[in-house]
Amino acid sequence: xxxxxxxxxxxxxxxxxxxxxIVFVVFMVLPKQNPAxxxxxxxxxxxxxKSIEEEWGFDESLPQQYLTMMERVFTGELIQYEPRIPxxxxxxxxxxxxxxxxxxxxxxxxFFGLLLGYLSAVRAGGWLDRILTGVSIAGxxxxxxxxxxxxxxxxxxxxxxxxxxxxxxxxxxxxxxxxHLILPWITLAVLSIGFYSRVLRSNMLDVMNEDxxxxxxAKGLSERQVMTRHVLRNSLIPVITLFGLDFGAxxxxxxxxxxxxxxxxxxxxxxxxxxxxxxxxxxMGVALYxxxxxxxxxxxxxxxxAYLDPRVRLGETASS
Amino acid sequence: MPTEPSAERxxxxxxxxxxxxxxxxxxxxxxxxxxxxFVLAAPLWADHVAHTGPNEEHTVEQITVxxxxxxxVTPEGKPIxxxxxxxxxxxxxxxxxxxxxxxxxxxxxxxxxSLLVGITAALLATILAIVLGLLAGYFRGWxxxxxxxxxxxxxxxxxxxIGLSFGIALAVGGLDLGFVELSGGSLWIPILIISxxxxxxxxxxxxxxxxxxxxxEFVEAAIAQGASPGRVMxxxxxxxxxxxxxxxxxxxxxxxxxxxxxxxxxxxxxQPPNSSWGTMITxxxxxxxxxxxxxxxxxxxxxxxxxxxxxxxxxxxxALDPRGKARMDAALQFEAQAGAGGGAAI
Numbered sequence: 001x002x003x004x005x006x007x008x009x010x011x012x013x014x015x016x017x018x019x020x021x022i023v024f025v026v027f028m029v030l031p032k033q034n035p036a037x038x039x040x041x042x043x044x045x046x047x048x049x050k051s052i053e054e055e056w057g058f059d060e061s062l063p064q065q066y067l068t069m070m071e072r073v074f075t076g077e078l079i080q081y082e083p084r085i086p087x088x089x090x091x092x093x094x095x096x097x098x099x100x101x102x103x104x105x106x107x108x109x110x111f112f113g114l115l116l117g118y119l120s121a122v123r124a125g126g127w128l129d130r131i132l133t134g135v136s137i138a139g140x141x142x143x144x145x146x147x148x149x150x151x152x153x154x155x156x157x158x159x160x161x162x163x164x165x166x167x168x169x170x171x172x173x174x175x176x177x178x179x180h181l182i183l184p185w186i187t188l189a190v191l192s193i194g195f196y197s198r199v200l201r202s203n204m205l206d207v208m209n210e211d212x213x214x215x216x217x218a219k220g221l222s223e224r225q226v227m228t229r230h231v232l233r234n235s236l237i238p239v240i241t242l243f244g245l246d247f248g249a250x251x252x253x254x255x256x257x258x259x260x261x262x263x264x265x266x267x268x269x270x271x272x273x274x275x276x277x278x279x280x281x282x283x284m285g286v287a288l289y290x291x292x293x294x295x296x297x298x299x300x301x302x303x304x305x306a307y308l309d310p311r312v313r314l315g316e317t318a319s320s
Numbered sequence: 321m322p323t324e325p326s327a328e329r330x331x332x333x334x335x336x337x338x339x340x341x342x343x344x345x346x347x348x349x350x351x352x353x354x355x356x357x358f359v360l361a362a363p364l365w366a367d368h369v370a371h372t373g374p375n376e377e378h379t380v381e382q383i384t385v386x387x388x389x390x391x392x393v394t395p396e397g398k399p400i401x402x403x404x405x406x407x408x409x410x411x412x413x414x415x416x417x418x419x420x421x422x423x424x425x426x427x428x429x430x431x432x433x434s435l436l437v438g439i440t441a442a443l444l445a446t447i448l449a450i451v452l453g454l455l456a457g458y459f460r461g462w463x464x465x466x467x468x469x470x471x472x473x474x475x476x477x478x479x480x481x482i483g484l485s486f487g488i489a490l491a492v493g494g495l496d497l498g499f500v501e502l503s504g505g506s507l508w509i510p511i512l513i514i515s516x517x518x519x520x521x522x523x524x525x526x527x528x529x530x531x532x533x534x535x536x537e538f539v540e541a542a543i544a545q546g547a548s549p550g551r552v553m554x555x556x557x558x559x560x561x562x563x564x565x566x567x568x569x570x571x572x573x574x575x576x577x578x579x580x581x582x583x584x585x586x587x588x589x590x591q592p593p594n595s596s597w598g599t600m601i602t603x604x605x606x607x608x609x610x611x612x613x614x615x616x617x618x619x620x621x622x623x624x625x626x627x628x629x630x631x632x633x634x635x636x637x638x639a640l641d642p643r644g645k646a647r648m649d650a651a652l653q654f655e656a657q658a659g660a661g662g663g664a665a666i
Contacts, residue, residue, distance in 0.1 A: 018473050019482070026486050031493025032501065038492050141627045143578060145585050145601050146619030153612040252478030257582060261605055271481075275488045275587045287485035294478040 004306050004313040012299040019291045024066050027284055034058075038280050041082050048081060073288055080274070080281040087285035090270050097167045098266035101259065102251050104181055105188035110243060112189070113196025114236075120197060121204035121235075122227055132197065139194025144254045148187045148261040155183060165262030184262045188254060192246060196239060203235035210234075237309050244301025248294035335563070338639035345635020352628040355621070359435055362428035369409035370422045374429035375593050378420035383407045392420040398610055416614060417603050423614065426595060431621060433596040437511055437589075438577035444515035445576070446569050449523035450561070454553045456523075457530025468527065471520040479517040480582060486513045487588030505591040514579045521575065522568045529564055533557050563640035570633035574626040581622050597622050 028035045036053040037044065053059070057068045072078050076088045120132040156164035162183055168176040207213065208231055216226045256268030263269070267286055274282030306313040329337075340346060366373055378392040385406040392400050392415050399415035402423075413423040456467040490509045495502040502508050533539060534557065542556045583589030584598025592599075597618035604615030 014469075015473050015476050019477060022477075022482065023485065027489045030495055030497070031489060032496040033493035035493075038489070141623060141630070143581065143619065143623055143626070145581060145598070146616065146623050149601070149605060149608055149612065149615040149619060152608055153616070157609050157612070249478065249480075252481040253582070256480070256484070257585060260586065271484070272586050275484065278488070278492050280489060280492060283485045283488050287481050290481045291478050294481075295476065298476060 001306070001313060005303055008299050008302050008306075012295055015295050016292060019295065020070060020288065021066070023284060023288055023291075024069055027280060028058075028065060028069065029062065039081070041277070041279050044081065052081075073285065078281055078285050080279060082277075082279065087281050088289075090282065091267055091285060091289055094265060094267035094270050096169060097264050098251065098255065098259070098268060100167070100170065100177070100181060101184055101188065101264055101266060102247065102255050105185045105192075105255075106243070106247055106250070108185055109189035109192035109196060113193045114200055114239070115197075116193065117197035117200025117204070118227075118232060121201045121208075121231075124201070124205060129201075133201075136194035136197045139190045140198070142190060144187055144191070144257050145261070147190060148183075148258060151183045151187060152261070165264060167264040167266070184258050184264060187262075188250065188258050191254070192250075196242075199242065200235060200239055203238060204231050207231045207234050237305070240308075241301060241305045244304070245298060248297040252290050252294050335639045339635055342635045342638065345632055345639075348628040348631040349635075351624065352632060355431065355625050355628070356435065359428055359431035362425070362432055365409075365428055366422075366425045370412065370425045371410065372422050372425060374421065374426045374595065376421060378415065378422075379418065381420065383410055393418050399607070399614075401611060402613065413613065413617065414611065416600070417607065423617070426600060427597075427617060427621065430595045430597050430600050430618060433507070433590055433594050434577055434580060434598065434622065435625070437507060437514070437580045437596065438573045441511045441514035441518070441576040441580070442569055442572035444511065445518045445572055446522055446565060448515065449519050449526055450558070450565065452519070452523045453526030453530050453561075454557060456527045458534055458549065458553050458557065460531075464527075467523075471523050471527075474517060475520040475524070477517070480579070483513050483517050483579065483583060484586060484588045487583050491588065491591050505594070507590065507594060509591075510580055510583055510589040513583070514576045518572060518575060518579065522565075522572060525564060525568065526561060529561060530557055533560055563636075567633055567637045567640060570629055570636060574629035574633070577622060577626055577629075 027038070031038060034049070034053075036049045036056065036058055039056070040049050040052050056072070057065060060068075076086050078087045079085065080087055080090070116132050116136060120129045120136075123129045152164045155162045163180050165184065166180055168180050170177045213226060213230055216230045217223075221229075251268075255266070256272060258264070259266045259268040260272045267290070271283050271286035271290075274280070274286075362374075372378070381392045382389045383392060383400075383403075384390075385403055390400060392411065394400075397418040399417055399420060400411055401414045403411045403414065405412070411422055411424070413427065415421060416423045416426055452467050452471070456464040487510060490502075490513075491504040494504045495506075495509060534552075539552060539556055542552050547556070580589050580596060581598035581601070584596045585601050587599075587602065590596040590599055600618040601615055604611075604613075604618065607614050
């Protein structure tokens with residue numbers, strides 16, 4: 001186990017280094033434009049550009065520039081210049097909204113994904129299975145940038161039963177918090193509900209053919225006991241790994257789009273504002289902090305997975 | 321019609337027969353071809369029906385609908401709704417925003433960009449993946465380690481977030497690679513970003529297959545006859561990868577189009593004056609309350625195209641490789657990632 005964790009940590013550090021290097025090259029080396037000009041923004045004065053050039057040491061060697069960038073990013077000295085605010089402050093401000101959105105959506109997709117998948121596997125081949133399969137395929141096919149406008153139009157503009165987004169902090173008004181998040185949660189969850197139910201269904205159908213399931217039936221367990229204790233439990237492990245990875249990917253992906261459409265003041269919306277104004281510091285900050293968070297999360301998931309399923313870490317040692 | 325013994329038919333014609341028997345896949349292939357015709361007809365519609373271009377503004381113009389004068393954009397800034405053939409095909413789907421551009425013309429031209437970026441990016445990623453997969457699977461050793469590690473690293477990146485920052489950094493500053501310079505608005509920027517970040521989805525299964533194929537007797541025989549590594553890779557192994565490549569290429573187009581739409585929606589993909597279905601949604605969302613179609617139409621076009629490609633891809637997979645369960649699983653996993661276009665990639 002120790003060896004496995006050590007290997008994963010080395011892997012994680014490699015990826016983090018790769019991410020920071022990629023960001024450095026893309027923001028500082030590849031563009032034709034002077035990077036100080038890009039950081040300062042479109043309407044920057046030459047004086048500001050000059051001072052950024054000195055602060056970031058753009059006349060020094062590339063490795064030195066890389067170190068300066070990393071130091072500034074992780075000591076809160078990455079600053080957006082119009083208005084002048086440290087990027088880390090804005091990212092921290094956005095955390096409650098982003099996590100309310102993503103954790104809530106994740107709870108919904110996990111619950112409904114597993115429920116639908118279980119029902120469809122238990123009734124495999126029946127009419128319920130066919131309907132649920134149709135529903136999940138439809139869910140997988142709807143991109144967020146179609147689902148969100150449709151939901152807003154139907155539930156907020158036409159029926160006027162739910163607000164069209166915005167974010168109300170939980171501490172201010174829990175009911176409003178919930179009401180404002182229902183549509184964004186659905187938007188973010190629908191795709192994964194469809195996908196998780198299909199994955200669980202196919203895992204369960206595989207497990208049902210295992211010898212130990214036949215043994216469980218042979219020793220006289222009820223069908224429900226066989227399904228929940230033996231089939232479901234053994235089908236869940238891959239789903240849980242998938243969940244860990246998807247959660248990170250959602251934060252760094254569809255959650256950004258959802259935040260923008262529903263005007264939720266989260267981290268993703270902050271980055272998107274930067275994109276709209278061609279302002280680089282927020283995007284650079286969110287990309288680095290976000291990538292570090294996601295990579296860290298993935299490593300934790302891997303380690304937990306190895307802990308739950310010894311075959312993973314043993315297989316790893318055997319192949320190495 | 322008398323059925324001929326299958327032994328006389330090649331594997332490709334058998335696969336074609338199997339594909340044609342799959343009605344759903346054939347129907348959606350038809351849908352995809354219709355979409356292609358739709359976007360290719362853009363200049364015809366623009367010149368002969370709408371009499372306007374995708375970026376021509378009609379802010380203070382009036383059109384005659386059934387003998388009645390109507391503002392294209394009202395003084396309050398509300399664009400005109402769908403006119404169908406009321407104005408002889410002008411503003412068939414209405415105007416796009418307070419700029420008064422023809423939505424139908426923009427939908428057709430935007431689709432060109434979306435498909436162009438999606439297909440080119442998928443093509444580049446596929447070519448790159450074939451080369452990397454062949455090198456890694458054939459030479460093994462350190463070449464394989466290096467390529468596999470690089471692919472794993474890209475795989476574990478939050479690609480949408482990194483792609484987003486690439487898109488905007490390059491859109492602001494342009495790209496200077498020394499031998500080639502691209503301006504910030506070039507379509508090549510989103511194409512390159514998408515293809516680089518989606519290479520692992522196709523390179524990993526190809527590498528696996530090359531590893532398996534290079535153990536086969538016909539490869540050993542070729543080597544024993546003195547064939548060079550290049551010859552073995554490209555004339556012995558490559559033809560055997562054809563069915564995998566075809567299936568994954570189809571799915572990759574869908575994935576790339578979702579990636580492009582996500583980037584463009586946020587402003588980090590296709591840059592003005594070009595527009596794509598993704599950028600059209602950005603414009604449409606602002607007018608959701610008064611003209612919901614403006615956001616929903618381009619979104620629905622993306623969904624229809626992606627759905628069609630995925631179903632055709634599934635059909636091709638079943639037709640080309642009816643018993644290849646391992647490969648089917650790999651493709652399913654791929655869809656999981658691609659769904660992130662939907663779920664994980666974006």
